[in-house]
Amino acid sequence: MARSSETSMNIGEAARASGVSARMIRHYEQVGLIAPPARAASGYRSYGPQDVHTLHFIRRARDLGFPLDEIGRLLALWHDRNRPSAEVKALALRHVAELDAKAAALQAMSATLRRLAGHCHGDDRPDCPILDDLAQPADQALPRHGTSAGTAAR
Amino acid sequence: MARSSETSMNIGEAARASGVSARMIRHYEQVGLIAPPARAASGYRSYGPQDVHTLHFIRRARDLGFPLDEIGRLLALWHDRNRPSAEVKALALRHVAELDAKAAALQAMSATLRRLAGHCHGDDRPDCPILDDLAQPADQALPRHGTSAGTAAR
């Protein structure tokens, strides 16, 4: 096993320490999100504490739903001592808007479907307003209320 | 152009009539969601009104966020005259739960990020609570409140 006091770790240890899978660490390297680390004579990747810190940063950003390209920008801002915080904030708020839009789309779908389900007996009989709605020839009965849902989704 | 009174159409017309792209119609056929249609002597796929109806059904289900495999089940239930509506309802409500879970995850991310952004001056100075949080060595300051957000996401 690894000696916890060591400052240089293999990819597996870096993965455990950062919460990013070894798989993804290699991937992030490949797509240029992180710099290629030093290599041991064996060819093993070698990560230092700073590298792990960066990976942890990425992990957190991913947990907040940032796509990789935006994480790249966040990393650049992080490393830029002269960044204007306004830039970070703008990036964050743009992402918030995206998250909200996606959430709203999902909720619109949920609401529509829940409403349809509310009209369905849910017994042994075959009559089903849910299927009836899906089978609508165009756009009648039980209109998909609220603001445009499906289109903005996905 | 096509004579609108024709009952048999090429894939492009079927696409326009159903709201499903020609691209996706072929895809749905390939993955077995729909049966291979008749072919003209030329090899062109030929779709009847019933086929278009089915495609429209699929389109609606997609708009409600159903994944293809669940749409397959919905189609089977639709065609089954002896279906118990309870089955349809259960499928729908299971999907509603999934939609709600995803929406909740997105909202949790949004809320966290919005809160962080709220603490950020957003001016020319480099100090930024957003980056500070992402760079947290572990799990201190401004705890990611609420119920576990990131983990359940995506």
Next chain:
DNA sequence: CATCCACCTTGCCACCATGGCAAGGTCAAG
């Protein structure tokens, strides 16, 4: 009839982020 354009056919690649598997090299402990 020749030409043209819009349409159709199949097939492969890309996205995004992640996981799985395979075949082989490395290292430390027993």
Next chain:
DNA sequence: CTTGACCTTGCCATGGTGGCAAGGTGGATG
């Protein structure tokens, strides 16, 4: 030296959609 845990690279799959390419069809127009 063997074993087992780890590392390496590379390819394939996911889900749903789009794009492009190379070639065949069909109908309208000159």
